[in-house]
Amino acid sequence: MDYFFELFLGGLTRGSIYALIALGYTMVYGIVQLINFAHGEIYMIGAFTALIVISVLTMLGWNQIAILLIAAGAAVVYSSAYGYTMEKIAYKPLRQAPRLSALISAIGMSLFLQNYVLLAQTSDFLPFPALIPDFEFMEPIAHIIGSPELVILITTTIVMVLLTFLIKFTKIGKAMRATAQDRDMAQLVGVDVNRVISVTFIIGSATAAIGGVLIASHIGQINFYIGFIAGIKAFVAAVLGGIGSIPGAVLGSLVLGWTESFFTGYISSDYEDVFAFVFLVLILIFRPAGILGRSTSEKV
Amino acid sequence: MLSLVDIHTFYGNIQALKGVSLEVKEGEIITLIGANGAGKTTTLMSISGIVPPRTGDVLFMGEAITRVNPDKIVSMGISQVPEGRRIFPYLTVLENLDMGAFLRDDKDGVKSDLDYVFSLFPILAERRNQAGGTLSGGEQQMLAISRALMARPRLLLLDEPSLGLAPLIVKQIFEIIKKINSENNTTIFLVEQNANLALKVAHRGYVMENGRITLSDAADRLLANEDVKKAYLGI
Numbered sequence: 001m002d003y004f005f006e007l008f009l010g011g012l013t014r015g016s017i018y019a020l021i022a023l024g025y026t027m028v029y030g031i032v033q034l035i036n037f038a039h040g041e042i043y044m045i046g047a048f049t050a051l052i053v054i055s056v057l058t059m060l061g062w063n064q065i066a067i068l069l070i071a072a073g074a075a076v077v078y079s080s081a082y083g084y085t086m087e088k089i090a091y092k093p094l095r096q097a098p099r100l101s102a103l104i105s106a107i108g109m110s111l112f113l114q115n116y117v118l119l120a121q122t123s124d125f126l127p128f129p130a131l132i133p134d135f136e137f138m139e140p141i142a143h144i145i146g147s148p149e150l151v152i153l154i155t156t157t158i159v160m161v162l163l164t165f166l167i168k169f170t171k172i173g174k175a176m177r178a179t180a181q182d183r184d185m186a187q188l189v190g191v192d193v194n195r196v197i198s199v200t201f202i203i204g205s206a207t208a209a210i211g212g213v214l215i216a217s218h219i220g221q222i223n224f225y226i227g228f229i230a231g232i233k234a235f236v237a238a239v240l241g242g243i244g245s246i247p248g249a250v251l252g253s254l255v256l257g258w259t260e261s262f263f264t265g266y267i268s269s270d271y272e273d274v275f276a277f278v279f280l281v282l283i284l285i286f287r288p289a290g291i292l293g294r295s296t297s298e299k300v
Numbered sequence: 301m302l303s304l305v306d307i308h309t310f311y312g313n314i315q316a317l318k319g320v321s322l323e324v325k326e327g328e329i330i331t332l333i334g335a336n337g338a339g340k341t342t343t344l345m346s347i348s349g350i351v352p353p354r355t356g357d358v359l360f361m362g363e364a365i366t367r368v369n370p371d372k373i374v375s376m377g378i379s380q381v382p383e384g385r386r387i388f389p390y391l392t393v394l395e396n397l398d399m400g401a402f403l404r405d406d407k408d409g410v411k412s413d414l415d416y417v418f419s420l421f422p423i424l425a426e427r428r429n430q431a432g433g434t435l436s437g438g439e440q441q442m443l444a445i446s447r448a449l450m451a452r453p454r455l456l457l458l459d460e461p462s463l464g465l466a467p468l469i470v471k472q473i474f475e476i477i478k479k480i481n482s483e484n485n486t487t488i489f490l491v492e493q494n495a496n497l498a499l500k501v502a503h504r505g506y507v508m509e510n511g512r513i514t515l516s517d518a519a520d521r522l523l524a525n526e527d528v529k530k531a532y533l534g535i
Contacts (some may be wrong), residue, residue, distance in 0.1 A: 171402075174395070174398065174399065174402075175402065177388070177390070177391065178388050178391065178399050181388045181389060181390055181391070182386055182388060184350055184382075184386070185382065185386040185388065186399075187348075187349075187350060187370035187371060188348055188350070188370060188374065188379070188380050188382060188386075189374065189379075189399050189400055189402050189403075189447065189451065190370075190371045190374035190375060190402045190403040190451065191371060191399075191402060192369065192371045193371075
């Protein structure tokens with residue numbers, strides 16, 4: 001039974017990380033109907049920013065928790081700036097163009113950012129220090145869930161609650177919902193759509209950066225390519241849950257995390273990705289719009 | 301109050317407006333009638349800044365708003381009830397109305413305007429917590445008009461408010477349009493295919509054909525005009 005719980009919580013942790021990244025995909029898709037394939041790179045850049053800050057502060061001999069918080073803060077700011085700029089450079093000029101153009105621009109942006117980090121840093125895996133300490137009170141259940149996992153779960157929960165609050169109750173949240181439902185009409189009631197789009201990219205980038213720092217610290221190494229893999233997984237999770245739906249992205253991520261965790265634990269870890277994608281295919285066969293997705297018909 | 305000066309508007313390479321000029325004076329109900337595809341909706345979208353004209357000028361209160369962002373145009377006092385109502389389907393009635401007041405900070409004013417639109421359309425008060433997409437066509441039209449009123453506009457643009465509605469509802473909605481004009485002194489620019497109805501409530505009218513204004517006159521004279529009768533009134 002302990003093994004089951006271990007897998008369950010492992011899947012939950014994995015799913016939470018996917019969710020932090022999937023949110024960016026689904027929110028951007030909801031507002032501008034664009035799959036931002038460079039989103040994984042924002043997550044990778046977040047991890048690299050954190051690593052640089054950590055290296056400097058560790059040399060100065062700061063306290064571990066303080067380092068982690070400052071590094072995460074720096075990653076959030078830096079990644080948000082990248083997300084904001086990316087939208088302005090790669091997507092805004094193409095807003096009236098056919099959707100395929102923006103998609104190709106996104107793939108180009110993804111390749112550019114990967115190679116930019118490859119040149120600026122290195123192609124090797126860099127060690128990422130484990131900054132989350134083992135809490136004493138976690139000892140009795142440490143064989144089921146470790147302290148890093150606990151921190152990941154708590155952080156993700158806080159982010160989700162804040163995001164839900166933002167979208168439901170704030171002015172910009174309402175503007176985001178209205179824009180997602182009918183962009184021209186949102187403009188006709190006075191919503192500055194450019195601002196809404198920028199804010200969406202910033203929020204998506206910020207949550208991805210948090211995910212990047214958490215998982216890098218958990219896994220212990222990063223390189224320029226981590227964004228691609230994580231991005232694809234999070235994208236699968238977003239589609240699984242119903243692209244454009246925020247609760248869908250979270251649910252899809254958890255389902256994906258559990259699927260991977262249980263199949264890996266009970267069957268074989270060699271087929272981890274196979275199970276994830278087979279599951280995606282199955283869901284899409286029976287629910288093409290995703291678990292919580294709204295089926296929409298093309299307007300003519 | 302509003303004047304269009306020789307505006308030309310394009311969708312890509314297709315020219316929808318070929319030099320439209322017209323004038324709306326404060327306090328008037330003006331109607332723009334014409335067949336499908338004449339450019340009526342494009343005219344409104346050009347005024348609201350959603351499809352800005354390529355050449356020509358849109359002047360509002362003497363200021364050029366030709367290439368101003370749509371949200372700024374709303375803040376200057378022009379609201380639109382677009383064709384097909386365009387209710388936010390997953391927002392509740394109350395949230396839709398709230399979106400109408402998006403640019404306003406005066407909480408008390410918004411509250412009293414909310415009471416006002418509920419007095420115009422009591423059915424909306426009953427359905428306040430229902431998702432907009434679940435309303436009937438007539439209720440959605442009432443909601444669309446109310447949403448536009450929540451911005452407390454000086455000029456209200458209405459695009460085909462009668463479209464697809466039962467005659468009884470249409471009559472009710474046109475009564476309200478007259479009431480909004482006379483009670484609040486809100487200027488109204490009404491686009492309609494139902495020329496008979498539109499000319500009966502309007503003070504003046506413009507007739508549009510193929511992206512050009514072909515006729516303009518007092519509404520009662522247009523109603524009596526032989527060409528208009530033949531082409532648009534089916535008499």
